[in-house]
Amino acid sequence: MKPHASQLPNYAPAETAIQREAQFTGAILVERLPRLVASLASAAGTLDVRFQVGNEIARPPFLRGEIRGELQLTCQRCLEIFDWPLQAKVDLRLVRSEAEEARWLQDYEPYLIEDDRLHLHEMVEDEVLLALPLSPRCAACAPPSDEAVADAVRNR
Numbered sequence: 001m002k003p004h005a006s007q008l009p010n011y012a013p014a015e016t017a018i019q020r021e022a023q024f025t026g027a028i029l030v031e032r033l034p035r036l037v038a039s040l041a042s043a044a045g046t047l048d049v050r051f052q053v054g055n056e057i058a059r060p061p062f063l064r065g066e067i068r069g070e071l072q073l074t075c076q077r078c079l080e081i082f083d084w085p086l087q088a089k090v091d092l093r094l095v096r097s098e099a100e101e102a103r104w105l106q107d108y109e110p111y112l113i114e115d116d117r118l119h120l121h122e123m124v125e126d127e128v129l130l131a132l133p134l135s136p137r138c139a140a141c142a143p144p145s146d147e148a149v150a151d152a153v154r155n156r
């Protein structure tokens, strides 16, 4: 395993990554992702990223992986700041033209390669923005989960 402290590169050459089925592992400081910071209560924290590029027959190459970290959000009910555990799965298809993008859009989430670059930080930022809750609630304000409701019914 690579050391935890390695930084995820900002971008990587796309065709080389596809040929070598490259793996990208590393950390990014949340403060380096300005669009994400705009949605958070603070810019504190680090994201851990694991991406794997691979080839498949009759389909565009994939970029799959996971982003983990702890983000600080503001509870929309009590307005307290709380730590929100992020665990986002990433599953993209690397396409090389807009025609190819349009062709796979139905079944996959295409990523259009431009200038032979995979913009890794931008990818992470986009995926984390998608994963954020629309209306964040701290643990005390969160509606009871289905399981908790089932327990309450059983114990009545």
Ligand SMILES: [Zn+2]
Pocket: 075, 076, 077, 078, 079, 080, 137, 138, 139, 140, 141, 142
């Ligand atoms: Zn709250």
